[in-house]
Amino acid sequence: MFDFDCPVERRHTDSEKWDGCATRFGRSGLVPLWVADMDFSAPPAVVQALVERARHPVYGYTMVNDDVLHSLIDWLQARFDWQPAPRHIVLAPGVVPSIHAAVQAYTLPGDGVIVQTPVYAPFMQAVRTLGRSILENPLILRETAGRLHYEMDLAGLEQLARQGARMLLLCSPHNPVGRVWREDELRDVLVIARRYGLVVFADEIHADLVYPGERQIPLATLASEDDQLLTAVAPSKTFNLPGLGLSAVIASDPLLQEKFRHVLTGWHWSAGNPFSLTGWMAAYRHGAAWLDALLVYLQRNRDDAAAAIVEQWPGVRPVLPQGTVLMWLDCRQLGMDDAALQHWFVHHCGLALSPGILFGAPGRGFMRLNLATPRQRLLQAIEQCGRVAFPSFRQGC
Numbered sequence: 448m449f450d451f452d453c454p455v456e457r458r459h460t461d462s463e464k465w466d467g468c469a470t471r472f473g474r475s476g477l478v479p480l481w482v483a484d485m486d487f488s489a490p491p492a493v494v495q496a497l498v499e500r501a502r503h504p505v506y507g508y509t510m511v512n513d514d515v516l517h518s519l520i521d522w523l524q525a526r527f528d529w530q531p532a533p534r535h536i537v538l539a540p541g542v543v544p545s546i547h548a549a550v551q552a553y554t555l556p557g558d559g560v561i562v563q564t565p566v567y568a569p570f571m572q573a574v575r576t577l578g579r580s581i582l583e584n585p586l587i588l589r590e591t592a593g594r595l596h597y598e599m600d601l602a603g604l605e606q607l608a609r610q611g612a613r614m615l616l617l618c619s620p621h622n623p624v625g626r627v628w629r630e631d632e633l634r635d636v637l638v639i640a641r642r643y644g645l646v647v648f649a650d651e652i653h654a655d656l657v658y659p660g661e662r663q664i665p666l667a668t669l670a671s672e673d674d675q676l677l678t679a680v681a682p683s684k685t686f687n688l689p690g691l692g693l694s695a696v697i698a699s700d701p702l703l704q705e706k707f708r709h710v711l712t713g714w715h716w717s718a719g720n721p722f723s724l725t726g727w728m729a730a731y732r733h734g735a736a737w738l739d740a741l742l743v744y745l746q747r748n749r750d751d752a753a754a755a756i757v758e759q760w761p762g763v764r765p766v767l768p769q770g771t772v773l774m775w776l777d778c779r780q781l782g783m784d785d786a787a788l789q790h791w792f793v794h795h796c797g798l799a800l801s802p803g804i805l806f807g808a809p810g811r812g813f814m815r816l817n818l819a820t821p822r823q824r825l826l827q828a829i830e831q832c833g834r835v836a837f838p839s840f841r842q843g844c
């Protein structure tokens with residue numbers, strides 16, 4: 448019914464991932480498996496709604512009608528059994544701007560903000576740009592039955608909170624390592640936050656991209672109304688609409704929410720535009736079947752890509768994601784420093800991957816690969832890299 452195998456030509460659309468690749472990586476003709484968007488068409492219902500809206504030739508200031516919030520609430524109810532009240536929802540341009548707004552709203556220059564590295568780089572950038580202090584609580588990498596996986600260092604988190612950290616930026620599911628946090632882990636985070644008065648910003652932008660058999664639990668469904676918690680959600684990753692730039696922050700504590708709104712008001716941002724709002728409603732109202740089909744497709748991409756890498760890239764160990772379209776690759780056995788690793792994937796393999804070091808020091812020796820592309824392209828890229836580059840690597844090139 449939905450054809451994810453059919454390649455969509457994205458070149459010459461000003462795509463950052465495709466058209467920005469040569470500038471970013473210093474070479475043309477690479478297979479771009481970096482930026483976290485997908486090479487698939489958005490759900491047909493979204494495309495149709497946007498085309499219809501575009502046909503109306505006036506693109507004026509647009510109000511947020513009731514259905515914008517209710518389409519999100521109904522989605523959260525159906526997928527996560529979570530029904531936030533409309534008054535708890537604040538629309539925001541993107542999740543990264545919301546991280547900045549939240550850090551600005553709840554901390555002062557010099558205050559400590561906890562990030563759990565390796566993590567999405569804008570977490571660190573927001574803290575640094577605003578003159579707050581980054582408190583790193585690195586995730587713990589474990590090996591069980593030959594498989595690599597990450598866990599949260601809850602003791603480390605508590606220690607930083609005890610030492611006076613003001614805020615935690617939680618990534619759930621976690622980019623880049625693909626963890627979907629368990630209920631006991633999330634409950635422990637809430638206990639620590641309450642005990643030490645930490646504000647928690649839960650970035651749940653990848654919440655819908657969780658593989659069949661895994662269960663994403665929104666932190667808010669475990670929290671009480673007066674917990675100092677904000678949750679960011681968006682249709683952008685879920686339905687491949689990140690260019691439309693609209694997200695939401697959900698916070699039930701009135702004072703917490705007021706402070707967040709206050710920062711956004713200062714930016715003079717008017718919520719949404721004709722296209723972001725149209726895409727949002729079409730996606731949340733009519734995108735469920737498309738998403739379910741996508742997740743099945745992505746699961747096979749994940750499993751086939753991991754198997755191919757184990758077989759064809761000796762020395763590289765994939766960390767199987769439970770959620771997100773991203774696969775984290777342990778390349779440490781290749782014995783290269785980060786610059787050499789990046790150069791090698793670009794110039795020997797012809798692949799544009801995200802260097803792990805961008806996600807913080809624990810990402811040293813890792814790379815991140817985006818699985819959301821037609822399977823044939825993905826597996827061909829892995830195969831070609833294995834055939835062309837790995838033999839030469841074995842010979843010491």
Ligand SMILES: Cc1ncc(COP(=O)(O)O)c(C=O)c1O
Nearest residue numbers: 483541542543544567622650652
């Ligand atoms: C964890 C996380 N948060 C936020 C974003 C980007 O959010 P936005 O485009 O809404 O600013 C990404 C994009 O990859 C992400 O992985």
